Amino acid sequence: MTASYDVRGKRVWVAGHAGMVGSALVRRLASEDCTVLTAPRAALDLTRQTDVESWVRANKPDLVLLAAAKVGGIIANRDLPADFAYINQVIQTNVIHAAHRIGVEKLVFLGSACMYPRGGVQPLAEDQLMTGPLEPTNEAYAVAKIAGMQLCQSYRRQYGADFITVLPTNSYGPKDNYDPLTSHVPAALMVKCHEAKVSGASSVEVWGSGNPTRDFLHVDDMADGILAATKLYSGTAPVNIGSGTETSIRALADAIADAVGFEGMLKFDASKPDGAPRKILDISKMKSLGWTPHYSLPSGMKHAYEWYQKHEGD
Numbered sequence: 001m002t003a004s005y006d007v008r009g010k011r012v013w014v015a016g017h018a019g020m021v022g023s024a025l026v027r028r029l030a031s032e033d034c035t036v037l038t039a040p041r042a043a044l045d046l047t048r049q050t051d052v053e054s055w056v057r058a059n060k061p062d063l064v065l066l067a068a069a070k071v072g073g074i075i076a077n078r079d080l081p082a083d084f085a086y087i088n089q090v091i092q093t094n095v096i097h098a099a100h101r102i103g104v105e106k107l108v109f110l111g112s113a114c115m116y117p118r119g120g121v122q123p124l125a126e127d128q129l130m131t132g133p134l135e136p137t138n139e140a141y142a143v144a145k146i147a148g149m150q151l152c153q154s155y156r157r158q159y160g161a162d163f164i165t166v167l168p169t170n171s172y173g174p175k176d177n178y179d180p181l182t183s184h185v186p187a188a189l190m191v192k193c194h195e196a197k198v199s200g201a202s203s204v205e206v207w208g209s210g211n212p213t214r215d216f217l218h219v220d221d222m223a224d225g226i227l228a229a230t231k232l233y234s235g236t237a238p239v240n241i242g243s244g245t246e247t248s249i250r251a252l253a254d255a256i257a258d259a260v261g262f263e264g265m266l267k268f269d270a271s272k273p274d275g276a277p278r279k280i281l282d283i284s285k286m287k288s289l290g291w292t293p294h295y296s297l298p299s300g301m302k303h304a305y306e307w308y309q310k311h312e313g314d
Contacts, residue, residue, distance in 0.1 A: 003234035005063075005106055005162075007227070013037040013061035015046065015095050016068030020175045021110065021168065024223035025065055032227075037061055046091040049098075056098040064099045064107040065226065066092060066148075072177070073184045074137050074207075074275050081140035088144035093151065096163065100155050107163040108230050109152050111238060113215065113281055114142040115167065122246075123282040126167070126238050135276045153236050166229050169242035169281050173219035173300065174307040186216060186301075189253055190308060193262040203265040204257070207272035210250035215242040215280045218300035221293035228291040242281035243293050249274075252297070259301035 012029060016022040017038040029036050037059050044055050046068055070087040077084055092109065099107045116124045117132030129149075134142045152163035172186035180188045185207075192204045217225075225241040233239055247255075253266050286292075295303065 003232060005231050007063060007231065008033040010034045010062040011037055011060060012063045012065065013059065015064060015066050019067060020173065020177070020219050021171060021222055022067040023175045024173070024219040025067060025226060027220070028223040028227055046094060047087065049094045052094040053098045053101060056102050060102065062105045063230070064095065064104055065230070066095050066107060066109045068095065069110070073188065074273055075181065077138040077141055078273070085140040085144050088141065089147055092148035096148070096151050096155065100159065100161055105162065106230065107152065107161070108226060109148050109163065109165045110226070111145045111149050111165050111167045112142065113167055113169045113242070113279055114138045115145050115149070116279070118276050122278050123280045124240070125282040126240060126285065129238065137273055137275050149238055156236055162234055164229065164233060164235065165238035166226055167238050167240045167281070168222055169215040169217050171217050171219045171222045173304045178308065185249060186252065186256065189256045190260065190305060193257050193260040194308070196264055197260055197262045201264060203267050204262065206249065206253050206266050206268045208249060208268065208274040209270045210253065210268040211248060212274045212276065213246045213248045213278045213280060214252070215245065216247055216252060216297060217241070217243045217293060218295040218303065221295055225286060225291055225293070228289060229286065232289045239285045240281040240283050241286055242283050244283045245297070246280040247297060255297050255301050258298065259305045
């Protein structure tokens, strides 16, 4: 349902402010008349319940944007399921419970498009959650995120807490993880194409067949969508935030190569896992709130590459 939450004059805690989405939220909030609260990892370990509750009591946020999470690409999810399950469940449980205990006005939990069933009908609408088996390569991460959504829904039902869940699609842009082995596909391909251009290599390997389709959104659009949902949405059901455009991995690779200026060949290694064959989000609910993304894939990738060039090696 629609709501009206005014962030002006509020104390807003961005949990996970150093990550890609968290840092984009901090940038977005700079244009709002609010006080942004952050807690560096060295000062606050979100896996420690007592520490989290003490920090929240001392800093008294009005609004919590819960972007903190352990994230990674398809190989990391496949090889480190216990880490993805444990760390994510502990962090989100600690933050959500602490927010409830001090009575924050609103909390926004960032779920994931990975929470949808592997065989869901495309585009994926919010009512398809928990209607079928999950994608095996990131099942542990998805189950952890589903648990976070259920926790927010439970506090809403039992206590009337204004805790909502947004389901972000695949994001890319400034402060992404640019490690080719552990990152998501946009960042990994950008690094590969950049290094191939610099070295003069004739080709770049792309994991998988190139046929699966995904929904890619620039992280600044993601932050803007999250803030729009914060201001305009309140309900038990989650809300998708995506581009509304279905893009194949092959088309993504072409867009990244164009942005980077790599003119060699893209070689697809079908021996690497593809993941779910299709995943595109239905963003009708966000559109009904008046929100649409700003960046196209070509313009977004150009912006992302410009940032990467400036910060390479940071």
